[in-house]
Amino acid sequence: MKSTVTILGFLTAFVIVWHIKIACCTETKIVGLFKVQPDQPGYTWNIPDSNLIFTVVPPPEPIMTAAHFFWEDNNVVWRENMPHPNYQVISASEVNRWIPLPGYVWENETDGDFSTHWQAGTAHPYAKVVAAEREGDWKPMPGYKFTNEADENLSVIWEPGLQHTSYKAIAAEEAGSWVPMPGYQFVMNGNVWTDLVWTPGLRYDSFKIISDTQPDNFLPYPGYRFVNPGSSLDVIWDPGVIDSDDSTRIAGNLEGTWDNRVIESSFPHEPTSAQHYANAGVGVVVANVAEWIFGKNSFSDYVEEESAKELIRGVVKDVIK
Helix, strand or coil, X not given: CHHHHXXXXXXXXXXXXXXXXXXXCCCEEEEECCEEEECCCCEEECCCCHHHCCCCCCCCCHXXXXXEXXXXXXXEEECCCCECCCCCEEECCCCCCEXXXXXXXXXXXXXXXXXEEECCCCECXXXXXXXXXXCCCEEECCCEEECCCCCCCCCEEECCCCECCCCCEEECCCCCCEEECCCEEEEEECCEEEEEEECCCCEECCCCEEECCCCCCEEECCCEEECCCXXXXXXXXCCCCECXXXXXXXXXXXXXXEEECCCCCCCCCCCCHHHHXXXXXXXXXXXXXXXXXXXXXXXXXXXXXXXXXXXXXXHHHHHCC
16 A cells, blocks of 8 residues: 555656646647647647648648657757748747748847738749739749649749840740840840840841830831831831832832832933924024014014024034033
8 A cells, every 4th residue: 555655656746747847848838637749939849741841831730739748759849941820930940030931021120029011022932933912922923924823832834935024025945044125135244134225226137127216116127017007016028118228229029129219300301402403493483484474573583582592502512512
């Protein structure tokens, strides 16, 4: 009987001491008779967690913080990337240090204040996405698109041809590479482009267009015209149009061919000496007929005078040939 009491007393003392020890420990807490579990956010049992590979932080597996009996392995460890139960933060690699969840930023720099707010445009630390305007939503980084709009893992792929959301650039074939939109050139800082600028005079043989002086305006190649001006950059060959680089040519019937342009003078041709002699002869006949019909008169005198002038002009032409 005495031995039984002794044993019970020993067990009672053990239980009391064990509970006192657990109660004094800041990393665990008593949750039942002979049961404990991690007490502080960021701490878990020292066992593997297969659910820690993530892009959007999931809750830890229940086994990580489940209640243990005292005879089980009750070692706790600070674990990186564990979500806080009350704040939008996760545990950092340094013990007792926290960082905002992806998409969130600190409200202030005060130690111990875990207040955060959602910040649109914040890059995700693991996925190629940035925070959208609405809290909790994400959008792909420029050049990427979601593999599945309902994909909670934020999986994205590079999509050549997508326009940059902030710059006049288009996604190239190689992931992360960009090409300027027509009319633009990169502003380089070493091997890295930092901006794009509109550059007049750039020629694009595949489109048959040239960048104009005004941003985002283009001119068709000589001989071409826009199919739908102002709405597309499609061009067609336009036979008969004057070459904008050489006004002596016009576009031929076949694309890429040119014909010499016939320019008619707006001034009369200079008469030849024969034309002057002919005019003088006609004038003499007209003057004689008028004088025969009406007698000597001012009209016949004027015609005779002009005829004489035409005769002199013809002679002069022949002399200076």
